Amino acid sequence: MKDKDTDLARLSTALRTGEETLHALHEVLHQKDQEIQRLEALCASSRESWQQRNQTLLLTLKEKEALVTAVQGALSSSNKDVEALANSFTSSDFAPGLLQRIQEKEDLLAQALAEQERLQAQWQRHLQVMEEAAANREKELQERLCRHSQEAQERAQEMEKLRRRLAKAEEELATGAAALQECRLELARL
Numbered sequence: 001m002k003d004k005d006t007d008l009a010r011l012s013t014a015l016r017t018g019e020e021t022l023h024a025l026h027e028v029l030h031q032k033d034q035e036i037q038r039l040e041a042l043c044a045s046s047r048e049s050w051q052q053r054n055q056t057l058l059l060t061l062k063e064k065e066a067l068v069t070a071v072q073g074a075l076s077s078s079n080k081d082v083e084a085l086a087n088s089f090t091s092s093d094f095a096p097g098l099l100q101r102i103q104e105k106e107d108l109l110a111q112a113l114a115e116q117e118r119l120q121a122q123w124q125r126h127l128q129v130m131e132e133a134a135a136n137r138e139k140e141l142q143e144r145l146c147r148h149s150q151e152a153q154e155r156a157q158e159m160e161k162l163r164r165r166l167a168k169a170e171e172e173l174a175t176g177a178a179a180l181q182e183c184r185l186e187l188a189r190l
Helices: 002-090 096-189
Strands: none
Touching: 002 096
16 A cells, blocks of 8 residues: 555656646747747848848939939030030130030039039948948847857757656656556455
């Protein structure tokens, strides 16, 4: 009878250990799910940052193309004015309005170039900020991935320990069940 109580206590302990192990495994699984969700959110954030960078580059390119077109138009107009000026030098009457138009075109060209430089500097600053943000996010992602990898290794080690405990508890449970069966057989014989 004393052996039976001992066996029952051992079986109860093994069962409790198995339940604790299962609970620990469920918790580790839940933590891994949360970690995967965090990594997915971080990847989405990084992807969004790169999309913003690409959009910024496209806008910069479009603005530069527009400025180049404006400068080319002003240059073409100035070339026509220079040709007209050259022709007027050969003629006897010199057109004073032509000089004024040339000056206006030069002013427009200077303004377009100044605006282009200003926009280029502004977009360069914006692009630099975006690149720094992307680099920071990438660094943060690498750090998180490194931490998560280390945590995953630690959890894998914990899971291996829990598996060993579970296997030991199952072995004890099987031994206890066999002993209990023997006790039942002996009790049945009596």
